[in-house]
Structure formats: C-alpha cells, structure tokens
Amino acid sequence: MSILLTGIGVARGIAIGKAHLLLCEAPEIVEYRLPNDLLEKEVRRFDAALEQARSHLQTIRNHLPISTPADVAAFIDIHLLMLEDSTLSQVPIDLIRDSHCNAEWALKQQRDNLVQVFEAMDDPYLRTRKDDVDQVVNLVQRVLMGKSLGWENGANRLRGLIIVAEELSPADAVFFFHEGIAALITERGGPTSHTAILARSLDLPTIAGMRRARQFIADGDTIILDGRQGVALVDPDARALQHYHQRRQEQRLHFAALIQLRNIPATTRDGRRVRLMANIELPEDIEELNEVGAEGVGLYRTEFLFMNRNTAPDEEEQFAIYQSLVQAMNGRPVTIRTIDLGADKPFAGITLGHIATNPALSLRGIRLCLRTPQLFIPQLRAILRASAFGPVRMALPLITNSAEIIQVRHLLDQVRRDLRHEGHSFDENLSLGGIIEVPAAALTISELAHHLDFFSLGTNDLIQYTLAIDRIDDQVSYLYNPLHPAILRLIYIALRAGIKANIPIAMCGEMAGDSRFTRLLIGMGLQELSMRPISLPEIKQVINTSVYTPLAQLARRVIYARDSSAISVLMEKINANL
C-alpha cells in the first residue's frame, strides 16, 4: 500500500528511486584491553584513521561545486580543524596508552566527554554544535572499523538511490551526490540548514524535516519524491509511477528550455510586460546576470565591499568598481543600495562600540549611513560620479520616515555642489529610491513618495519585521510565511499607493525569485522583479505562460481572503498548470 509522507521541500526536482536508509549514525563500540606490546601499534592505527578521515574531507572540500556558498565550505573546514585539534587527535592516544584500551573505545570516551560539555550549555545554538563533534567522530570511527568511506573506489553503489537519514553533514551530502544518488530525505533540518543550502547548489532534490521517515520507509522501498512540494510517495502503484516518470521527463526538458529564454522578454500572454532584474553582491556576478538575460541590476548590495577587510574602501576604490559595473551594463539600469550594515552585520574598520540588545531594531541601514558620514559621503560621491557613465539608481535601505530621506537629500545637494566645484561630472537627475522593508514604510509610502523617485520591496526583512520572527531561529522559523495575509496586504497597500503617486515599485526580496509567488505578484500589479540570477529563467517561463487579467482578479481575492486556508485554495487556482 502506498503511503504519502510530508516534510519541508528544500531543493526542488522530482526523483524516483529505491530508498537507502542510513540507520544508527553512532556505531556500536566495544571495549577491549590491549597488551603493552600492542599499544604503539594501536596508536599508529588511530593516527592512520585520523589521516584517512582528513583526506576524505579534503577530497570532498575539493569537489564542492563552484556555486557552493562560502559558509558551507567553511563548515567542512571546521570539521577539518576539529580533526587537527589535539582534543580529538591527542587525548584519545593518551587514553590508549594510559588505560590500554582500543582506539575506538578511547575515541568514544573522549567523544562522550566532549558531548557532555556541549549538552550542558545554555545557548541552544552552541549546544547543537555537539552534532559537529559527532559527525567528525563518526567519520573516524567508520575508518577504524574498516568501513569504506567509499570515495576512492568510485563504485557508485549508491547510484540512483534515495538516501533517507536522520541528518547529514554537508560533507556527507557532497559525497553522496558524487556517488550519484537521486535525492535526499532527512528527518531533521530545514530550509536554512547547511545541507539544504548545499542541496540547492547541487540541484539535488531534497526534503528535510520529514519526521520519523525511517519508521515509515524500509530499505529498498520505491519512493517518488517531489522536492518542491516536500512530499514523498512510498511504494507507489503503477499509475503513480507512470505519471511521475512523465513529470520527471517534462521537468528535464523544462530546465533545458529555460536557458533558451535568455533573449526573450518576460511578457504575459495578454501582453503585460514585466522587467526581470538581477540582485548582485559582487561586480563578478555580472557574468551570471548576462547569462540569464537580466534587464538590469535591481539590487547591488554594496556592503560586501566593506566586509572581510580592515579599512573601508575609499571613494576612489568604490568609484572604480561602480563605474566599471555601470559601463559593463551598457545602458541597462544599475540600482545601487547604499551600505546596509549595522549592529548585526559587522564590517571591518568601523567599531561603533555599541552592543545592541536587539540588533535588528538598532543602528543599521540608512540609520547607520546617516550616523557615519565618514562612510556615507564617500559612497554618495562615488555613486554620483559613476552615474556619469550610465543609468544609476540609488536605493536607501531600511527607511522608516521622510526625515531620513530629507537628510539624505541635503547631503546629496552638498555632495553635488562639491563635485561640480571639483569638476566631476554626474547625472543631475540620478533617481533616489528606498527599500521598503519595514511595515512603517509600507504603510506610509504615499508620504515617502513625495521625496523619492522609486521604491523596491525588500520582502525578507518586511516579513521578519511584520510577523515578529527571526527566520534563522529554528524555534520560530516555521512562522516565516510570505503568504501571511498581513504581508500580502502590506504589499498591496504599498503597490496601490505607488500607482496613486505615480511612482514605480519593484520587488527585490526572495519572494521575487520564488516561482510559487510569481503569478500572485504580477496579479497584484508588480512589473519589476529583481532576484538572484539563477532564478530568473524559471520566473520568466512562469510569466510567459501566464495571463494577467484573470490573475489580477484572483490576486484581489487572495488579498481579501479570510485566512490562510482560503489563501491556499486560491493559490492553487492561481498556479494551476504551472
């Protein structure tokens, strides 16, 4: 009999394969005593196992896909550092020598000691670091017990299988990926875990948070997995199998076709044009932007220029970067967001000496820019000077009231006078806009509109501030819901006010690049979406197969829907045939 299991879809794609369960992660360890003359041999066996574990992780580190985010790679580096740490590399050796025990037992003793310390910690985040200890220790135990780590033989005995595990380390995920597995299911974890981020960059269909999956799935069961919906059908019947084989085939063709959309504009079937822009963090990202055919830069996050260094980049350095970006875009607009750093985003060279009790509500975004003119003025000058080379729009982060914008306008007037005086050229009509990411700004957009030329909705922060949740906090991350009626109404209020004030409103948050929301957003009236380049072809595909007029009506019904379940029903209608 088929059973349907649900979890959190963290990496899209349909996979069909046989289940391979990873059972007890902690192997059974037995203790035995060694005679004196075998102790040094045991020590050497332990050293060799450490070395093999290190080289295993190193190999995985070298096989990470180029698109792997730096923090995932850092995670593997942490495991390598742990293997180097004398706490794990030397203490067990002392134990072998002192208590004449086998290497596995010595390592287990030390692991228990370490885990005990972590488990006693008050901080929930630090407490879960015991998982890192376990992952590293288990790797060494596997070697000690003569289990192959599999990497070197390339036997691909896992090819086509769907791995079902309690939790995987990112290193395991990379390893399994290279073994050719079809998909992953984990009982723990969520959309922001390292393994989830990695699965997305590997394009490996993955479901996380499928509780007790290993109780319902047996080794060898056939599974159909839909990594977008977060559902797995165990032991499907012939009809379901046929249906999904077909869906999988369609999906493969679909991804291949997407890239060919590059030179086609995004237009609904009834002719409504939507501009698709790219969010970039570094000037290098422009290559990817061109590959997917973005129409401009909708958000350039300049704070990355300020991170990982000891002094802030000066005006000339910033000018050179902005200028080359504007020139490379060759007439397409570049939206430069001024430094969006603050109490929660550290940066080199600047120490405010202020510990915010609540960084998200403290000195950040435009507040920080206005507080640190030594940073802000050089950036304003550099952006203005770059505007002489092509269309530039300047966006201010975290605005909440007009006074902030008036202050920026005053500074800009001063900077313009200085630049003119110094003989620099710039665009006299440079557009100034604001990122709407605080409910206060969304609700008063018509007042802010008197002072600005455009807006962009930053949905990530808008959702966090509106719903009062920190989405990297596992305890409340389940409440992060872009379709919460409050979010939809705020967006709608902002869009309507924008139309009234005749001021364009774009969206640059993650919602803009999530194809589940595209039809709703264009139905609500958005005509400019900015997203990570990788999402762009799919969003374009969705727009080009949509019809605006009925979506506009459905979107209105979503906004006035009674509750979340009514919204879900309407969303299914909106996304029909997608």
Place this chain on the structure above:
Amino acid sequence: MRKTQITIINRRGLHARAAARLITLASKFESEIILSNNEKRANGKSILPVMMLAAVQGTLLELTANGHDEDRAIKELVALIENRFDEAE
C-alpha cells in the same frame, strides 16, 4: 606576557565558524595564546576547547598571549572579535 579583557559582541557568540576564524588567526602567531572565561581556560589555537568556552554574546573573555609576537597577536585577535569575526550574521 600580554593580557587583555574583551567582550564577545557578535550575536551568535563564539560559535563554530567564529571559533574557526579565531583559532586560524591565533595559529599564525608563535606566542602561546590562552582564552579564559571565568574558571574555564582554552588553548586559543585549538577549536574544540575554544567552542567549549560557551562564550555567548556578552561574555567577557580574558585573552593572554605569551611570546615574541604577543603584542601583534593581542591586537589582531581583539580586532577580529570587535569586528564580529568579519561575518554577516
């Protein structure tokens, strides 16, 4: 020997990645480097002991360096901690 006190100000405290950055920097110096949090002491070049200090945001740490490059070690380690380990949080 140089000694100084410093408060951990980044939101997640001396978590894994921060500890990794700290020990990687500490390992560049020849001086012996010790971090202590009340009665707990850790070798500043060893990741697990540093993580086990459980230094959450607001923890006051004592940083000790002993060796010919102790001045530079203290200066750079303090800068790293003050810069919240150069990380977005």
